[in-house]
Amino acid sequence: MVRLKDPFDRPVSNLRVSLTSRCNLSCIYCHAEGEERPGDQLSCSEIAEILRVADRFEIRHVKFTGGEPCLREDLAEIVSLVPDKMECSLTTNGTLLADMAGDLADAGLSRVNISIDSLNRETYTKIAGKDCLSDVLAGIEAALDAKLVPVKLNMVVLSGINDHEVDDFVRFVRGNRNLVLQLIELLGFRDCDHHYDLRDLETRLAKNAREIFTRRMHHRRKYCVDNAEVEIVRPLHNTEFCAYCNRLRVTSDGKLKPCLLRSDNLVDIRGASGEKLEELFREAVRRRAPYYR
Numbered sequence: 001m002v003r004l005k006d007p008f009d010r011p012v013s014n015l016r017v018s019l020t021s022r023c024n025l026s027c028i029y030c031h032a033e034g035e036e037r038p039g040d041q042l043s044c045s046e047i048a049e050i051l052r053v054a055d056r057f058e059i060r061h062v063k064f065t066g067g068e069p070c071l072r073e074d075l076a077e078i079v080s081l082v083p084d085k086m087e088c089s090l091t092t093n094g095t096l097l098a099d100m101a102g103d104l105a106d107a108g109l110s111r112v113n114i115s116i117d118s119l120n121r122e123t124y125t126k127i128a129g130k131d132c133l134s135d136v137l138a139g140i141e142a143a144l145d146a147k148l149v150p151v152k153l154n155m156v157v158l159s160g161i162n163d164h165e166v167d168d169f170v171r172f173v174r175g176n177r178n179l180v181l182q183l184i185e186l187l188g189f190r191d192c193d194h195h196y197d198l199r200d201l202e203t204r205l206a207k208n209a210r211e212i213f214t215r216r217m218h219h220r221r222k223y224c225v226d227n228a229e230v231e232i233v234r235p236l237h238n239t240e241f242c243a244y245c246n247r248l249r250v251t252s253d254g255k256l257k258p259c260l261l262r263s264d265n266l267v268d269i270r271g272a273s274g275e276k277l278e279e280l281f282r283e284a285v286r287r288r289a290p291y292y293r
Helices: 044-056 075-080 101-107 121-128 133-145 163-173 199-208 239-243 274-286
Strands: 014-018 061-065 087-092 111-115 151-157 179-185 211-214 221-225 228-233 247-250 255-257
Touching (some): 014 044, 044 075, 044 274, 061 075, 075 101, 111 133, 121 133, 133 151, 163 179, 163 228, 199 221, 247 274, 255 274
Parallel strands (some): 014 061, 061 087, 087 111, 151 179, 179 228
Antiparallel strands (some): 211 221, 221 228, 247 255
16 A cells, blocks of 8 residues: 655655543643544554554654643553554653653653753743653663663743753753753744744854754754754645655544644544445545645
8 A cells, every 4th residue: 555645745754642641730721733622542552553544654753742642551552552663752841750751661662752842840840731851851861771872852942931941951961872952932822922933033043053963744843053953844834845745643532633723624434444444545635735835
């Protein structure tokens, strides 16, 4: 079976599966993966069937997200269900990772993205709604020890809150080839009014970078600055980001979501399997269109 392409000739090679809508933090900018009033979360068997079909369509990367996926007691079992040809990664807030990293690596997890928006305890608590920075730092160390690398640190840059910490984060990852800093521009969700435009920062990084790489996914730029790897994620009003999107999302309650920024074109796959599920995948891909053109 061949890889799926949408009407804009964008191939789908990446699946992002939300395992739960639950979270143990309450970050001020949370977009909840674009889910609205989610129902019951998918079971292991339902996830296994989704992965089987994705594998048939030559989707070669799956990222598990939430909510907070580490809240699922069966997370290692879910990871073990990923087909051999598919790379498996995880996005987590890191608060529960220290005790799980080894088991997840043994189950087949390749790497992790860890959300951490401040290295200052007070600021972290203001953003996340909970004082658990030490747990996140322990999770980063556990991920490195378990070789879930590269460990990508996701920092959402917030105007007036943590924008002054960018250089601190660059120093934090400097010299460690297994750490990558991802600076993320705030999406326009909910009522968070701390948007910080990353264009000037990206210009500064480009000026000082020893090397600049452009990734295929979303045409993101990665800058090698002062022996640190820094990646910029700017989805806001970014036609290039949308033009190179290769991702299809699965909500925690079993819907295919062709675009993070839309909820009017979902495809319900709950209870579907085999050829029926394959056709629903095709329909979701037919509904894919760049949000910004």
